[in-house]
Amino acid sequence: MTKVAIWCRHKNDNIIGIGSQIPWHVKSDFQRFRRITEGQTIIAGQKTYESFPGRTLPNRKIFVLTLDENYEVSDSVNHQVINSIKYFENFEEDLYIAGGASVYKLFMTGSSKLKPEIVVDCVYQGDIEANLIGEPVDITPCIEMLNKMYIQVSQNYELDNITTRLLIRKNQFINQNLLKKIIQTIEKGM
Numbered sequence: 001m002t003k004v005a006i007w008c009r010h011k012n013d014n015i016i017g018i019g020s021q022i023p024w025h026v027k028s029d030f031q032r033f034r035r036i037t038e039g040q041t042i043i044a045g046q047k048t049y050e051s052f053p054g055r056t057l058p059n060r061k062i063f064v065l066t067l068d069e070n071y072e073v074s075d076s077v078n079h080q081v082i083n084s085i086k087y088f089e090n091f092e093e094d095l096y097i098a099g100g101a102s103v104y105k106l107f108m109t110g111s112s113k114l115k116p117e118i119v120v121d122c123v124y125q126g127d128i129e130a131n132l133i134g135e136p137v138d139i140t141p142c143i144e145m146l147n148k149m150y151i152q153v154s155q156n157y158e159l160d161n162i163t164t165r166l167l168i169r170k171n172q173f174i175n176q177n178l179l180k181k182i183i184q185t186i187e188k189g190m
């Protein structure tokens with residue numbers, strides 16, 4: 001019903017990862033992600049799924065996006081492989097879009113039916129960890145879309161060098177109860 005994108009990006013360059021890793025370790029960022037997504041259904045790209053400890057996130061259903069039809073998930077009850085993003089165009093449940101960059105881009109820059117109604121935009125203001133192996137991964141096209149088609153509806157919440165704010169898609173029906181619930185969850189963690 002409602003699609004919610006949630007990410008933490010680095011200020012100015014919109015980097016969300018280096019290689020397979022998130023290049024900062026902020027405990028409250030992981031806690032915020034956990035509190036917002038707990039009990040919910042999330043979608044993650046295969047690379048992000050592989051980066052979850054034990055390839056799982058407790059108390060969440062996970063859709064894993066991969067072209068590999070034979071991909072084996074770690075939990076056949078709660079995790080499901082999806083080979084095409086089109087599956088979510090008429091999805092009936094709430095869906096939390098959890099990355100990585102290719103998945104954020106598919107939803108944010110994809111068809112109108114795919115674009116999230118709500119975005120939890122967290123911006124890390126500190127320095128990126130040095131000496132990580134791999135290429136920087138950024139979500140700049142998503143932020144361009146965010147600036148064009150979304151409007152901020154919360155204050156800026158500042159915690160541990162991360163600014164968090166909520167945006168909604170302009171001219172769309174937004175589930176106000178869900179929006180309030182996410183705001184309350186963020187505020188509880190402050």
Ligand SMILES: NC(=O)c1ccc[n+]([C@@H]2O[C@H](COP(=O)([O-])OP(=O)(O)OC[C@H]3O[C@@H](n4cnc5c(N)ncnc54)[C@H](OP(=O)(O)O)[C@@H]3O)[C@@H](O)[C@H]2O)c1
Nearest residue numbers: 007008017020021022045046047048066067099100101102
């Ligand atoms: N800071 C944050 O908030 C945050 C959140 C999540 C992830 N990250 C970071 O993001 C980085 C990973 O991002 P990423 O873009 O490299 O990888 P990703 O989005 O996690 O996964 C990419 C994989 O998804 C599958 N895929 C992509 N498009 C598809 C499509 N149209 N249809 C079917 N399958 C498709 C492919 O799997 P197959 O190759 O198996 O076909 C592809 O290799 C890591 O650094 C991670 O730590 C950061």
